[in-house]
Amino acid sequence: MGETDPPGLDLARLRAHMAAERPGLVQGELAGEVIAGGRSNLTYRVTDGHRAWAVRRPPLGHVLPTAHDMGREHRVIAALAGTGVPVPPTVLLCEDPDVLGANFYVMDFVDGTPYRRREQLEEIGPERTRGLVLSLVDTLVELHTVDPGSVGLEDFGRPDGYLQRQLRRWGKQLDASRSRDLPGIDELQQRLTTMLPESPAPTVVHGDYRLDNVLVDERDRITAVLDWEMSTLGDPLTDLALIIAYSSPELPHIAGVSNVGEAPGFPGADEIVRRYAERSGRDVSTLDFYVGFAFFKLAVILEGIHYRHSQGQTVGEDFDRIGEAVPQLVRAGLNRLGEG
Incomplete structure (x- = not known):
């Protein structure tokens, strides 16, 4: 993990994996930040300065993958693409925990406001x-x-x-x-x-x-x-x-x-x-x-x-x-x- 990496996200390893799976997608070094977290899955905003993506992974230290199934989340979002339900376009799913320490998936970052209050x-x-x-x-x-x-x-x-x-x-x-x-x-x-x-x-x-x-x-x-x-x-x-x-x-x-x-x-x-x-x-x-x-x-x-x-x-x-x-x-x- 680098000094500027957000908790639970090794940006260098993520970039290497994205480059291997989707050649030409990432144009530069990655920067990232946590945009949601806590008791639920973690969400990060990651950018190479040209495009932005969202990365989802289980909470840190969680060892029960069935409770935070990245594959299920990715599957339903990918399946609903093209329907009348607005979902972020998916980029890749990684089920190899050696990359980031847990399964994760990447999707395009969608701008918008979540109205919470x-x-x-x-x-x-x-x-x-x-x-x-x-x-x-x-x-x-x-x-x-x-x-x-x-x-x-x-x-x-x-x-x-x-x-x-x-x-x-x-x-x-x-x-x-x-x-x-x-x-x-x-x-x-x-x-x-x-x-x-x-x-x-x-x-x-x-x-x-x-x-x-x-x-x-x-x-x-x-x-x-x-x-x-x-x-x-x-x-x-x-x-x-x-x-x-x-x-x-x-x-x-x-x-x-x-x-x-x-x-x-x-x-x-x-x-x-x-x-x-x-x-x-x-x-x-x-x-x-x-x-x-x-x-x-x-x-x-x-x-x-x-x-x-x-x-x-x-x-x-x-x-x-x-x-x-x-x-x-x-x-x-x-x-x-x-x-x-």
Whole structure:
């Protein structure tokens, strides 16, 4: 590693690999910086002074490749190229960990803004905010319109029993983080288990679809959907429910939790759901289950962070307050499911 290399990215080795795999692509020495990181996969911006690329690799020190599968991310992005879903053009996938110490892939760097906070949306105003969120919904409809078999993704997941497996997965995550009494969380999990709806026909699902996982240009067009690490074949309504949950006024006010739903002009849940239903033709009558489940997942994720922080295993802005947010999310989930 050189002195100017960002953590986890040996620029000289990367350049040599890119030159070998794509002769003539790189014109000069590479410079790079981390543009996203933390608990998820790492993303870097790399440039030779003429062109720019994004490089994705697992978190540093992570030794469970199945949890951060670069091949899956690369596969779904490459498959969606040429569909109505905006994705960055892929350049190469490297599954030889000897190059950078982990598998990674390279794609063209796409310019755009990820809108993560209410204040960013306030700068563009209510009218543009509303249009942008409706465009987010329309892009999701495009994703859920893609026939997996037509783009080579027919074996990308196991859609049968998808909701049951998801509930089991997040229940196990909760059990692994239990360190205190959380009133209502077991009731929420149990009610979700007994309320399982029949899923519509499976589609490619993103798995973490929200406003700050897309890039937007100066004309408010979505230029790229990012962060496909949780994508699979499954129930499309789980993606729609995440938009509703992430923009809910019931979300706690702490760092790391989006507050875009508070921005003037941000469409309400009813308008978002109506837009999706009209454009997709899907029955959304059971959506309360999915939104309740989305709140359960968020509660489990934050409880895991709270547990690790309490054990001195992680640090971050407002991590000392994350534990306060979990009961709020549990209540939001129970409220969405209504009276038991």
